[in-house]
Amino acid sequence: MFAINPTDPAPIWRQIEEGVRRMIALGALQPGASVPSVRDLAKDLRVNPNTVARAYQRLTEGGVLAVKRGEGTYVADEPVQPRKNERNEALRDAAIRYASTAIAVGSELEDAVDEVESAYERVVREHRRKS
Amino acid sequence: MFAINPTDPAPIWRQIEEGVRRMIALGALQPGASVPSVRDLAKDLRVNPNTVARAYQRLTEGGVLAVKRGEGTYVADEPVQPRKNERNEALRDAAIRYASTAIAVGSELEDAVDEVESAYERVVREHRRKS
């Protein structure tokens, strides 16, 4: 599926939420496809089921996943994508954080950009491999 | 000086630590220059003095700052820069996090790169303005 980064200061439930969104955005999870059960994914990620449940619940509220009680959880038929405004805002926020750390460790802009390109394609390839 | 982002999941003391490193990397804080006192910076950032103290202490241990007890805290004469290995590692880690969120919100690589370039120069300009 994907991995949890313990060193990432972001809460685990948020990493899971983002991971699912990523899979859907890359087509590794098609609309209508079933996602792992709360307990299965928790076991896979070495994490508490409650934490996965929290992420699934948020994704369901956001219209990304759809729950069939007693049966399982599935990707919504028409998964909600962030609107342009939200998307740009989130991206800009993340970009500022990244640029700030890049400067703090003494990196030039070119190096920062190179690393982003490399990381982007690496993440894409990683998901394609597991789909 | 710089700003604290409450929405950033990173601890405040870490944001302060990175902020000081950023100022030094950009030359806004020259070697030997005095940094604000714990209480002053805490007041400026609307934060508890203990939190600033924690950041200063870490920076002192890392050889970035130098303390003169009872007098104040100063930028070290030869501020320690992260070695290439650590720098690349930290940058790559940050790049993966950034690329992951960019993909999660449905952004293309080009947009992600554009935002980084924009953010980088914005951060630089922001610090130049206040130095």
Next chain:
DNA sequence: CTTACTGTATTAGGTACCTAGTACACAGAG
């Protein structure tokens, strides 16, 4: 019906972080 699997809810405990308040030792100015 029984069994097994879903998502969901609740309670409890532990850790990290931030805040608040107080106190101490040191250096410089008046």
Next chain:
DNA sequence: CTCTGTGTACTAGGTACCTAATACAGTAAG
């Protein structure tokens, strides 16, 4: 010396997060 401003240390309280252990309600298969 007195006063003020340093960094440092300590205790206490609150919140967010993660974990653990149950329990409940719904669905599907045997």
